[in-house]
Amino acid sequence: MTVLATPLLDPAATVLDDRQRAVVQRVSDAERAHILALPSNDPLDAKLRARVLATGPELTAQPDAVTATLRCNTTTLDDVADRLAGGFDRIVLVGCGDSLAVMMAARSALEAALGVPCEPRQSLEFAYYGRDLLSPRTAVLTLSSSGETTRTVEALMVAQGAKAYTVALTNAPSSTLATEADVALLVQATRVGWPTQSSTAALALLLELAVRIAERRELAVAAVWRTALDALPGLMADTIARLTPAIAVIAAAEIAAGVGTVLFAGAGPSLAAAVIGAAKVKECTQLHAAEIQTEEFHHYNSQKAGEPLFLTAPSGPVVPRSVDTGRDAHRWGGRLYVVTTAGETAFDDLHPEAVLTVPAVPEVLSPLLTVLPAQLVGYQLGLAAYAAAERAAGSRS
Numbered sequence: 001m002t003v004l005a006t007p008l009l010d011p012a013a014t015v016l017d018d019r020q021r022a023v024v025q026r027v028s029d030a031e032r033a034h035i036l037a038l039p040s041n042d043p044l045d046a047k048l049r050a051r052v053l054a055t056g057p058e059l060t061a062q063p064d065a066v067t068a069t070l071r072c073n074t075t076t077l078d079d080v081a082d083r084l085a086g087g088f089d090r091i092v093l094v095g096c097g098d099s100l101a102v103m104m105a106a107r108s109a110l111e112a113a114l115g116v117p118c119e120p121r122q123s124l125e126f127a128y129y130g131r132d133l134l135s136p137r138t139a140v141l142t143l144s145s146s147g148e149t150t151r152t153v154e155a156l157m158v159a160q161g162a163k164a165y166t167v168a169l170t171n172a173p174s175s176t177l178a179t180e181a182d183v184a185l186l187v188q189a190t191r192v193g194w195p196t197q198s199s200t201a202a203l204a205l206l207l208e209l210a211v212r213i214a215e216r217r218e219l220a221v222a223a224v225w226r227t228a229l230d231a232l233p234g235l236m237a238d239t240i241a242r243l244t245p246a247i248a249v250i251a252a253a254e255i256a257a258g259v260g261t262v263l264f265a266g267a268g269p270s271l272a273a274a275v276i277g278a279a280k281v282k283e284c285t286q287l288h289a290a291e292i293q294t295e296e297f298h299h300y301n302s303q304k305a306g307e308p309l310f311l312t313a314p315s316g317p318v319v320p321r322s323v324d325t326g327r328d329a330h331r332w333g334g335r336l337y338v339v340t341t342a343g344e345t346a347f348d349d350l351h352p353e354a355v356l357t358v359p360a361v362p363e364v365l366s367p368l369l370t371v372l373p374a375q376l377v378g379y380q381l382g383l384a385a386y387a388a389a390e391r392a393a394g395s396r397s
């Protein structure tokens with residue numbers, strides 16, 4: 001029996017027409033070839049090494065990518081903001097991996113600006129299980145840096161079948177996602193390394209969209225958000241420069257201590273930083289990593305003795321529960337690194353192994369800053385792990 005690559009290719013069960021099915025088959029085949037060519041788990045794999053090394057300059061150049069992306073989309077951003085502010089009952093925010101994390105990071109700003117539910121949905125979950133509640137009063141925003149991720153393309157096509165308004169965010173103007181969507185916002189970023197600037201530049205687009213919608217709806221927060229968002233590229237540059245040396249030291253110490261699993265926790269808009277941090281560790285190293293919702297950390301023994309926890313808690317409603325989390329991290333015998341807002345004193349009595357601060361901005365915009373230490377942890381662990389593997393190989397030869 002032939003097993004289809006995806007149920008949406010089954011002519012008897014699908015909502016896709018013949019042309020759309022041919023498109024899905026093409027992107028699915030290309031994606032499989034791409035997956036088979038990923039680097040191995042050998043710490044000295046040259047392909048992995050090259051990809052990790054390419055991540056560093058892209059990470060550092062994120063403020064420029066954000067600025068360029070906002071500059072080149074200004075007309076389309078106005079069109080999409082007009083359309084969204086004009087009235088939808090529901091917004092669905094679709095992506096995979098880091099692209100889904102970006103949607104999670106933008107959710108609070110978009111919900112506050114629009115006053116309707118904005119739901120992040122993983123692409124497969126939406127494409128296969130999400131079509132029943134769709135209508136022409138649904139807007140579906142899809143993010144795929146490559147524009148060729150099969151499940152995200154399928155999600156967009158399913159949304160179009162229900163006559164929803166579809167928006168693509170992508171780096172690739174001639175990609176399948178951009179071509180198929182009603183409208184495309186173009187991310188000006190590279191992704192030769194593991195995703196960094198392609199994610200933050202896309203996040204900046206969504207936050208800019210939220211600010212433009214808040215301005216159209218004359219919300220009280222609009223002016224504060226506008227001032228803060230315009231200052232963010234500069235704050236991102238300062239934060240990357242300030243935190244890089246501190247995180248390099250932490251990463252070297254963790255590798256020397258024989259770290260095996262790296263934990264990240266967050267909540268609200270900061271859960272995205274935890275998701276992205278865990279992804280960067282898994283991408284850049286042979287270590288395992290996991291994101292945990294800050295509340296869920298407490299419901300069983302989440303952290304084992306000797307494990308590090310990177311806890312993201314900028315000033316806001318999550319701080320009191322995050323103080324509990326930090327206390328329990330030490331009670332379980334783990335190490336605690338706190339990412340919080342400069343001037344936040346709630347964690348002082350916990351004596352974390354380190355406190356990594358980001359500048360104060362409205363919490364809904366803070367993911368553009370809190371993802372930076374998360375990315376740096378993964379990248380610096382990659383550099384430190386590679387150096388350790390090289391030393392070990394040298395001492396054997």
Ligand SMILES: O=P(O)(O)OC[C@H]1O[C@](O)(CO)[C@@H](O)[C@@H]1O
Nearest residue numbers: 096097098099144145146147149
């Ligand atoms: O943004 P794209 O191109 O759809 O790629 C998404 C994929 O990229 C990654 O973020 C990194 O490979 C994956 O976790 C995710 O599934």
